[in-house]
Amino acid sequence: AQKITQTQPGMFVQEKEAVTLDCTYDTSDPSYGLFWYKQPSSGEMIFLIYQGSYDQQNATEGRYSLNFQKARKSANLVISASQLGDSAMYFCAMREGSSGGYNKLIFGAGTRLAVHP
């Protein structure tokens, strides 16, 4: 069965430093998509970055990049130059391609990131 594992319940980083949030996934489907979302204390889930299983290059979106290692089934999020506003919960999620084109996302347990000044 498909599964997302985030092994870091909490992380902290100094402002302006880079931080890596870990995510491993398990699926037997060759076609899938991986997502990272940020959830501040307000509750809204904010889309950060997407990586498709067939994408040859690692995805980047501003200060966010996804370190995609397909053979190891990992999709780590790298945040460069952390800012105080980056303090939030971060969720890794997967959508399987063979689910008939549906939008079901499987989420990990999340990592709470605290950015210290």
Add this chain to the structure above:
Amino acid sequence: KAGVTQTPRYLIKTRGQQVTLSCSPISGHRSVSWYQQTPGQGLQFLFEYFSETQRNKGNFPGRFSGRQFSNSRSEMNVSTLELGDSALYLCASSLGTGVYTQYFGPGTRLTVL
């Protein structure tokens, strides 16, 4: 472009009552999905609607139901509320189904007393 909106933002109900939550997707988005978030179970998929049809359903009892209207707005209903239904209910919309990114609303926080 306006984001996904959900109403109400907060709701307090008592056991046995029923509740209806509403979600308006981003303009032009035709797919709406619902998720339940609790401290114990995390984020779990409830169901997805596309073109007024339920496309997929998560592992929830029949007390949880939903529908989608012709303007893509969606509602979800929970009947005979239980204490365990207390959660943040998140709605997400996307252009279509399958390959599109889902964008989430601010959620409705339901408390069942």
